[in-house]
Amino acid sequence: MSPATVDVPCTLVDVTPEILEAWLDEGDTVVVDVREDFEHASESIADACHAALSKFDPEALRSAHGSRRLVFQCRTGRRSAEAAERFGAAGEQVFHLAGGLEAWKASGRSTVRSSAAPRIDVMRQVQMTAGTLILVGVILGVLLSPWFLALSGFVGAGLLFAGASGWCGMAMLLARMPWNRGAACR
Secondary structure, rough: OOOOOOOOOOOEEEHHHHHHHHHHOOEEEEEEEOOOOOHHHOOOOOOEEEEHHHOOHHHHHHHHHHHHEEEOOOOOOOHHHHHHHHOOOOOOOOEOOOOHHHHHHHHOOOOOOOOOOOOOOOOHHHHHHHHHHHHHHHHHHOOOOOHHHHHHHHHHHHHHHHHHHHHHHHHHHHHOOOOHHOOOOO
8 A cells, every 4th residue: 555645835935125136146046027917017126027927837937947046026925925836846945025026115126117117007097997987886876877876886896806806807908908008018
């Protein structure tokens, strides 16, 4: 009788901005930004490799970067931890930037902002669009028919879902609009 195989997860290691900067200076580390195209295009750590979590391919990263150390990064650290766990093999150490890009900036380190980035950040566009739809729904609900209040409820439910899940359909839609197309990484 053979011993039962146990699936050993990878070991997720939090990296501080100070450690990441030292590793980058040594030249053996690659920062992998797992945010979506429009997020990466608007602001990123210099020379960060882009691999959006929605299209994440661990094998492509392995073959592209060989034995170099990869440190996964997103805006706050939640998505990069997920990407690191998906990337890691059983028992392997995988790294992600604790606190993400926000921690990097809070520690006084610089970022790169693309000239192709939209003038108004996509998430601000989401806030403006959602606010407008809710306001229109309430005004039409009061003036014409209470059925228009369903529009406000629908948008509110979408915002609740986006906050709880980290996935925002309106942001994905707005990122594909012509005024934001230049922001997508190719």
